[in-house]
Amino acid sequence: MVGLYVGKTGEPPVPSTAAPETVAPETPAITAARPLVSYTRGAKAAWRAKLRRLEVRGGGQALSAGPLEEALIYGPQGAPVVRVTAAGIRGQANRRDFTVQGPVHAVAERGAILQASQVDWHDAQQRLHCTGPVTARFRNALMQAPEADYLVQRDEVVVPGQVRLYVGRNLVVGQKLTYNIATESFQLERVRMVLHAEEARQALEELRR
Numbered sequence: 001m002v003g004l005y006v007g008k009t010g011e012p013p014v015p016s017t018a019a020p021e022t023v024a025p026e027t028p029a030i031t032a033a034r035p036l037v038s039y040t041r042g043a044k045a046a047w048r049a050k051l052r053r054l055e056v057r058g059g060g061q062a063l064s065a066g067p068l069e070e071a072l073i074y075g076p077q078g079a080p081v082v083r084v085t086a087a088g089i090r091g092q093a094n095r096r097d098f099t100v101q102g103p104v105h106a107v108a109e110r111g112a113i114l115q116a117s118q119v120d121w122h123d124a125q126q127r128l129h130c131t132g133p134v135t136a137r138f139r140n141a142l143m144q145a146p147e148a149d150y151l152v153q154r155d156e157v158v159v160p161g162q163v164r165l166y167v168g169r170n171l172v173v174g175q176k177l178t179y180n181i182a183t184e185s186f187q188l189e190r191v192r193m194v195l196h197a198e199e200a201r202q203a204l205e206e207l208r209r
Helices: 198-207
Strands: 030-033 036-041 044-051 053-057 062-065 068-074 080-086 088-092 098-108 113-122 127-137 141-151 156-167 170-180 186-196
Touching: 068 088, 068 098, 098 127, 113 141, 141 170, 156 186
Parallel strands: none
Antiparallel strands: 030 053, 036 044, 044 068, 053 062, 062 088, 068 080, 080 098, 088 098, 098 113, 113 127, 127 141, 141 156, 156 170, 170 186
């Protein structure tokens, strides 16, 4: 429940003959500090966000907030599978999808860490769509790409376009990557380059810092 109190002191205002001032459509109807926003999938949680500020617009349907202290995304079994922190979040009150804007850090249950400029959560597909630049850190590999999808139910990171994958001291450049976080197996098409060089080792060390 949100309460709003407006008070005024001093002399009564002098009536004005000027036309009444109109409120811009972008002005939030409600602003709340440090709220907790939760969405459900049936009787189970879909996601839950801890915010520092919340603005409600568009007749109570459009939500925007920032900074985002923490968002937890829950799997079909009701357990949290991804933790997200970002500069801000926006969504619709009648939908379970949301968008977070960066820098964004998403930590998957199996230990993968994704960094991106923006992340869109599509609840029906259980998919995080990351736009970049995107960096994904796995247990024994690191990936860079302009965009990537994290498929929660399959525990896979999928890159539709060009990607740079660091494995050990090797740098592999190719396209259409599918990386399974649990098994650490991957498929990569159109491989153009494999470097067993100091350049790859230094790049990997810098990205892991």
